[in-house]
Amino acid sequence: MIGHMTSKPGSSTANKTGSWRTEAKPKFLRKNCIACRMCVYICPEGIIEGKGKNEFSCDLNYCKGCGSCAKVCPKKDIEMIAEMEKE
Amino acid sequence: MAETLLKPGHTACAGCGQAIAARLVIDAAGKNTIIANNTGCLEVFSTKYPESSWCVPWIHSLFENCSAVASGIESGLKYLGKKDAINVIAQAGDGGTADIGLQALSGMLERGHDVLFVCYDNEAYMNTGIQRSGLTPTTSNTTTTPPGSASTGNPRPKKPMPDIAAAHGIPYVATASAGYPQDIQKKVKKALSIKGPKYMQIHVPCPLGWRHESNMTLEVAKLAVETGLYPIFEYENGKLIPRKIALIKPVEEYLKAQGRFKHLLKDPQAIKEVQAIADFNIAKYGLKA
Amino acid sequence: MKEFIEGSHAVAQIVKRCRPGVVSAYPITPQTHIVEDLAQMVSNKELDAQFVNVESEHSAASVVLGAEATGVRSYTATSSQGLLLMTEVVFNIAGMRLPVVMTTANRAISAPINIWNDQQDVMAVRDSGWVLLFAESVQEAVDLHLQAYKLGEDPDVMLPVMVNMDGFILTHGMEVVDMPTQEQVDAYLPPYKTTYKLDVDDPKTMGYLADPDYYLEIRSLVQETHRELLEKIPQMASEFQKTFGRECGGLIQTYRMEDADQAFIAAGSVCGTIRQAIDELREKGKKVGLVKIACYRPFPKAALVAALKNVKEAAVVDKSISLGGFGPFYTDATSSLSSLGAGMPKVSGFVLGLGGRDITVKSIHDVYEKLSGRQVDCEFIGLKQELLAETE
Numbered sequence: 093m094i095g096h097m098t099s100k101p102g103s104s105t106a107n108k109t110g111s112w113r114t115e116a117k118p119k120f121l122r123k124n125c126i127a128c129r130m131c132v133y134i135c136p137e138g139i140i141e142g143k144g145k146n147e148f149s150c151d152l153n154y155c156k157g158c159g160s161c162a163k164v165c166p167k168k169d170i171e172m173i174a175e176m177e178k179e
Numbered sequence: 180m181a182e183t184l185l186k187p188g189h190t191a192c193a194g195c196g197q198a199i200a201a202r203l204v205i206d207a208a209g210k211n212t213i214i215a216n217n218t219g220c221l222e223v224f225s226t227k228y229p230e231s232s233w234c235v236p237w238i239h240s241l242f243e244n245c246s247a248v249a250s251g252i253e254s255g256l257k258y259l260g261k262k263d264a265i266n267v268i269a270q271a272g273d274g275g276t277a278d279i280g281l282q283a284l285s286g287m288l289e290r291g292h293d294v295l296f297v298c299y300d301n302e303a304y305m306n307t308g309i310q311r312s313g314l315t316p317t318t319s320n321t322t323t324t325p326p327g328s329a330s331t332g333n334p335r336p337k338k339p340m341p342d343i344a345a346a347h348g349i350p351y352v353a354t355a356s357a358g359y360p361q362d363i364q365k366k367v368k369k370a371l372s373i374k375g376p377k378y379m380q381i382h383v384p385c386p387l388g389w390r391h392e393s394n395m396t397l398e399v400a401k402l403a404v405e406t407g408l409y410p411i412f413e414y415e416n417g418k419l420i421p422r423k424i425a426l427i428k429p430v431e432e433y434l435k436a437q438g439r440f441k442h443l444l445k446d447p448q449a450i451k452e453v454q455a456i457a458d459f460n461i462a463k464y465g466l467k468a
Numbered sequence: 469m470k471e472f473i474e475g476s477h478a479v480a481q482i483v484k485r486c487r488p489g490v491v492s493a494y495p496i497t498p499q500t501h502i503v504e505d506l507a508q509m510v511s512n513k514e515l516d517a518q519f520v521n522v523e524s525e526h527s528a529a530s531v532v533l534g535a536e537a538t539g540v541r542s543y544t545a546t547s548s549q550g551l552l553l554m555t556e557v558v559f560n561i562a563g564m565r566l567p568v569v570m571t572t573a574n575r576a577i578s579a580p581i582n583i584w585n586d587q588q589d590v591m592a593v594r595d596s597g598w599v600l601l602f603a604e605s606v607q608e609a610v611d612l613h614l615q616a617y618k619l620g621e622d623p624d625v626m627l628p629v630m631v632n633m634d635g636f637i638l639t640h641g642m643e644v645v646d647m648p649t650q651e652q653v654d655a656y657l658p659p660y661k662t663t664y665k666l667d668v669d670d671p672k673t674m675g676y677l678a679d680p681d682y683y684l685e686i687r688s689l690v691q692e693t694h695r696e697l698l699e700k701i702p703q704m705a706s707e708f709q710k711t712f713g714r715e716c717g718g719l720i721q722t723y724r725m726e727d728a729d730q731a732f733i734a735a736g737s738v739c740g741t742i743r744q745a746i747d748e749l750r751e752k753g754k755k756v757g758l759v760k761i762a763c764y765r766p767f768p769k770a771a772l773v774a775a776l777k778n779v780k781e782a783a784v785v786d787k788s789i790s791l792g793g794f795g796p797f798y799t800d801a802t803s804s805l806s807s808l809g810a811g812m813p814k815v816s817g818f819v820l821g822l823g824g825r826d827i828t829v830k831s832i833h834d835v836y837e838k839l840s841g842r843q844v845d846c847e848f849i850g851l852k853q854e855l856l857a858e859t860e
Contacts, residue, residue, distance in 0.1 A: 093692040094626055096228070096682065097565055097664055099673035104188030104225070104232040105180070113192065132181070133360035134397050136191055138200035141181035151180065154187035158194035158386075159394030172394075213666045215534060216675075231673035236666035238537050239675035240530060243829050247527035251490060251534025251542070252666060254518035258489035258540050265668055283530065286523035371558050 105154075109137070114159035116172040122146035124167040131161035131170060184210060189232040191224040194393025196273070196357040196383030196400060197299045198224070203360050204268070204297055204381075207367035210235055212266040213256075215249040217244035217275035220224045221299060222305040243279040245269040246287035253289045260442065261291060266371050270297040273314035274304045276380075277340045288347040288376045295370045295377040298340065301385040309388040316408070317456060318449055319439050321388075326442040331449045336456060344378035351375075352414040356382040358400030359411070362422070366413070382409045390438025402433040402460040407457035410464040423468040430454045470646050472552040475606040476501030476636040478645050479545075479571055479631075482610045484703060485514045485653040486617050488543040490535035492520035492528045496550040497583045498635040499573040503545055514818075525550035529557035529570075539665030541617065544568065547635055550574035551589045555596075561628045562597030562690065564675055565664070567620030568582055568628040569613065570598075574736070574787075575635040576823040584824020585635040588788040590764075591796045596834040597690045597734045599629040599697065600765040601717065602735040606643035609633040611716035614648060614657060615704055621660050625693055625700065632764075634737040636824070656711060663681065694766035701763055702771075719768035721760040722775050724750060728757035730839060731776055731813075733801050734785035735761040738820070738827050742785065745832035756836070761797060776805060779813045783839045785832075794846045795819050820849045 109166045132148070139155060142148030146169075150161065159179040162170040180186075184205045191198035201221055205212065209297060214237045215285040216222045240248050249269035256262040269287070271280050276298035284296060297372045303321045304310040312383040315333045316438045320326055324333040345352045355363045361412035370377040384400050385394045403409035404422075408430060430453045434440035443449045461467055473481070479502050480854075491510070493503040509515035518535075522528045525546050532542035546554060551572055561568050572590055576582040592599060599619060603609035609631060616629035633639060648656070666674065678686055698719065705718035715721070723743055725731065732742050739760045749756045759782075761768070776782055782805075786795025793799065798817030799858045805812050818835050821827040834849055 093689045093696065094565065094624060095689055096321035096678075096686050098674055099226065099231040099624075099676050101231060101234040101671045101673065102186040104227075104230040105186050106230055107190070109188060109190070112339050130298045130360075133203065134199060134357075136193070136195045136202075136396075137187040138181055138183040138185060139187045142366075148393075151187070156193035156393075158396075159392075160194055160396055163394040164397050211668050213538075213668065223677050226673050226676040228676040228678045231676060233673050234671060236668060237673045238534070238666055239677075240533055240564070241556055243534075244526060244530035244557065247522065247530030248534035248537070250520060250522075250527070251492065251531035251536075252538050253534075254490045254492075254520050254531065255535035255538030255540035255542075258516075258518050258535075259538070282523060283527050286527055289523070290520070379682045431510075 104133045110153045110155055113155060113175055115175055116157050117152060117155060117175055118150050118160060118161050119171045119173045120148055120150065121169045121171060124169045126167055128166060130164045130166065134160045134164045136160065184234040185225065186232045186234060188230065189225045190227060191220070192387050194386040196396045197221055197386060199298055199360070199396065200363060200381045200383045201356050202287055203363045204367050205235060206268050207364035208268060208371060211264060212268055213252055215245040215252060215269045217245040217271035217280055219272035219275050221270070221272065221392060223306060243277055244283050245275070246280060246283040246296060248286050250290065250292045253292045253294050267294045268297060269294055270299065273298060273300040273302060274312040277313040277338045285347065288344060288349050288378065292376055293374050295379065298380040299383045300380050301383045301388060303388055314340060318443055318453060320327050320442060331446060332442060341378065341380050345417065349378060350377045352413050354380045356400045356404050356409060356411060357384060358397050358404055385439045388439070390407040391436055395436065397454050399436050402428065402436060406430045406433045407461040407466055408433055410466055412462045412464050419464065421465045424466050425468050427467065430457050434438045469649060470644055472642060472644050474501065475633060475641050475643065477505055478606050478647065479613060480505030480509070481647055482613045483543050484509050485648065485650050486613065486657055487541065488517055489540035489851060490518045490520065490532060490542045491524055492531035493542070493544050494522050494525045494528045495544070496525070496547045498575060498639045499545045499547040499550070499571070501639065502571060506609045523551040524558055529554040529561065533557060533561050533564070533566055533691050536568050536780050536800055537666050539660070539662050541660040542568055545571035545573065547573040548589045549578060552577065552592055555593055558593045558598065559596045563734065565626040566628060567626055569616045569620060570628065570630050571613070572632050573635040573639045574632050582823040585637050586787040586822045586824065587632070588822070590630065590632050591790070594765060594796060597627065598765065599627055599763070601629065601631050601763055602761060603631060603638060604739045604760065606638055606641060607814045608716050609638055610645055610647065611708065611712070614653060615708060618657050619700065619704055622700070625697065627693060632736065637737045646714065653850060659773045679685045697766045698768065707808050717762055719763045719771045720775060721762055721814070723758040723760070725757035725759065725775055728755050729778070729780045730754065730756040730784055731779045731782045732758045733761065733782055733797060734758065735764060735797065736787065738785060738787060741827055741829055742832050745829045745836065748829070749836060767800050767804070772801060772804050773807055776813060777808060777811065781839050782813045782815045783835050785835060786814060786817060786819050789801055789819050789822070789846070797848065814843050816844045817846045818849050819846060827852060
């Protein structure tokens with residue numbers, strides 16, 4: 093009997109790791125963004141996207157709240173805010 | 180959702196340097212790539228059944244054999260006449276590369292398979308709980324090299340894995356760092372443009388094992404490079420091409436950023452010894468700008 | 469076409485005709501003649517395959533794992549320590565459902581180091597999930613390789629198959645072999661086609677991590693496939709007989725069992741010696757026969773029980789031993805036959821021929837002599853008492 097031999101590509105998106113966050117989440121201020129893309133490069137989840145200046149956002153369904161994006165942003169245009177705070 | 184070939188929903192720790200680098204590598208390589216992955220954090224956090232983060236064909240067999248599995252994939256593709264259109268990447272952690280996987284890696288390099296090997300070097304066996312590997316740096320506190328009255332942590336220097344790879348006479352060897360994401364992608368693309376065996380070793384901080392805050396991954400990685408403790412260079416057909424350091428920082432700045440070196444801060448002699456390693460690297464690889 | 473040929477050369481010939489795309493091996497006596505021949509065939513362009521000379525058996529098995537996962541028919545061969553070094557990969561190949569075919573030139577295990585024949589090596593991987601077939605002759609070794617690919621690559625099976633042939637006795641023995649032609653092989657064995665592969669146009673994840681919520685079921689599927697093979701393997705043998713006109717394979721084969729009240733149970737080349745002893749015993753009016761284990765995994769419990777249900781005494785001839793336990797065939801045979809309850813024959817276990825000690829017709833008569841005596845679990849036959857008396 094054959095079965096369960098492979099898993100489907102990219103199927104981990106079923107697992108919403110955003111539930112891991114306990115303290116802080118990133119807030120993209122969209123004021124001084126220069127579209128350097130460092131936040132896109134450095135995000136361990138690969139969930140930050142955007143093209144032009146002040147257009148970047150993060151998928152909080154998966155964000156674990158590591159804070160790397162806020163730390164790396166050269167313009168301090170990403171802020172870690174309290175989990176309960178409204179964006 | 181962001182365009183990437185390593186999808187979210189994986190279970191890497193927050194701030195994982197390996198997750199950053201692995202995504203950069205596969206996104207630079209593109210969808211016409213097959214990956215053979217050794218056992219380790221990356222395999223575990225990205226493929227817990229029935230889910231997978233990978234959007235390229237991906238196979239895991241054992242802890243030490245991804246080089247041989249990749250050799251088989253490459254040979255199979257050659258037989259099918261498809262090798263020229265498809266990249267093959269073998270990837271592993273530092274233990275799966277420099278310790279248990281070294282024999283299979285050496286065989287793959289020596290036989291000349293058209294495969295890029297990527298070592299994600301977080302400098303200990305993180306998946307099993309931070310035990311020492313052959314790529315653990317001197318004095319590092321791991322669970323099997325704990326500092327005590329008779330020890331200042333790991334007694335031995337890192338195995339010179341990039342030089343060992345280069346000694347096989349392969350066309351391309353490179354080191355890189357999660358601190359320099361664009362450089363990783365540039366080197367992956369360059370490596371894949373070259374036929375034959377290639378070796379890349381990427382320094383990937385592990386917030387859990389190195390004991391730094393999860394938002395410090397990039398900074399810690401950069402400090403390793405800026406102090407000379409993690410030299411960034413390429414060997415193109417054996418010719419050394421270093422990435423020069425604009426302003427060399429004292430090793431203490433790197434050490435104090437991580438809990439795994441905390442025991443050194445009261446030990447000036449040990450810090451001196453670590454500085455000597457950085458100085459050696461700077462001279463050996465010509466890192467001074 | 470019939471030819472007088474060495475066992476290894478014959479195996480190389482049939483493997484070539486099965487058209488593997490990747491062959492990988494590491495040298496170990498007595499496997500070498502097989503892979504040397506294949507290397508020469510690749511060098512001469514008689515075989516369109518990638519021959520990968522690896523740095524260890526661990527990598528040989530890993531290379532064929534990778535090639536098979538790419539959808540390419542693959543082949544390797546090993547022996548003894550080589551199989552032990554491969555062990556981890558051997559289990560992995562079966563768990564990943566990759567239909568690799570491997571020849572094991574059965575040989576003793578170190579220490580002491582010994583290059584001669586017995587069957588201890590294969591027993592170290594009997595729990596791996598591979599289909600384990602045993603050849604009695606060179607002809608059977610040839611035919612079993614052909615069946616091995618067809619069986620393993622069956623889309624409902626997808627398991628690796630190992631053809632066991634006794635080192636030196638079969639690998640280096642010369643025999644007249646009816647070698648299937650390329651046309652016959654092509655007609656019997658179609659090219660390997662599967663969607664279970666690493667394919668950039670249909671990317672799949674293979675070799676994932678399965679946690680306690682899934683692992684039990686996934687392992688049970690391998691066990692279930694082995695159960696299904698108990699029907700498929702005899703079908704394959706009868707189909708083979710129709711196509712090629714000779715008997716080979718199946719789960720068990722019997723010799724002079726029709727009216728037997730005593731029987732030998734054995735596998736591999738020793739069965740030829742046992743047949744001769746049986747003929748001699750039959751001359752003396754002894755009603756004795758042989759049940760040959762042609763397939764050891766899946767274990768043919770029902771076939772064995774059916775063949776032995778009217779027998780009063782059975783002797784299991786093991787060329788291997790689970791040290792501290794019993795001969796592996798003995799353990800499987802007794803546990804199977806216990807289903808006969810009060811009708812279970814008296815079964816004794818004997819260990820012979822370890823490390824290449826000759827098993828002669830006389831050795832088999834020695835076993836027979838003990839058969840009607842006290843029941844024994846694990847008696848070594850042919851021990852030199854004078855050597856055992858030396859303590860230094």
